[in-house]
Amino acid sequence: MNMISDNALNALIRVGHLATQAGLVAQSIRFFEHLRDAYPLKAFPYVGIGLACIKTGRYAQAYEAFEQARTLDGSNGDIRLWCGICHLHCGRFAKSAQIFREIIATPPATGLDGFLELAKLLLDSPQLSPFRRPIVPQHIRG
Known part of the structure; x- marks a missing residue:
């Protein structure tokens, strides 16, 4: 109520x-x-x-x-994205990259394409380059 x-x-x-x-x-x-x-x-x-x-x-x-x-x-994708951004600004680069990879690997819900693109851009930031690795989308992993 x-x-x-x-x-x-x-x-x-x-x-x-x-x-x-x-x-x-x-x-x-x-x-x-x-x-x-x-x-x-x-x-x-x-x-x-x-x-x-x-x-x-x-x-x-x-x-x-x-x-x-x-x-x-x-289930709120933008909250996950904000968590990753906070980790990035706090210098927790590995955790930030992990969250961005999870966002990218999970098929986006309707209307969250912008969050997916932002996660991709942030994962490409110089601070996260040591933590990049291939991303296998969840629907392909089975």
């Missing part, structure tokens, strides 16, 4: 993201923390916190938020 209507909730989520974009990061994080308290089993508050942390370069904190979101919604 939702506490408020889906339309109202979506509007609140947009407000939180707009606050991040406007540079009101601390306020945005507090806003999403309140939403997290109201919706503890939903991934969206953690995604909002993670994106706000990225805005200020706090990639380790962002990773923790995205990892919590991934625990709640493991």
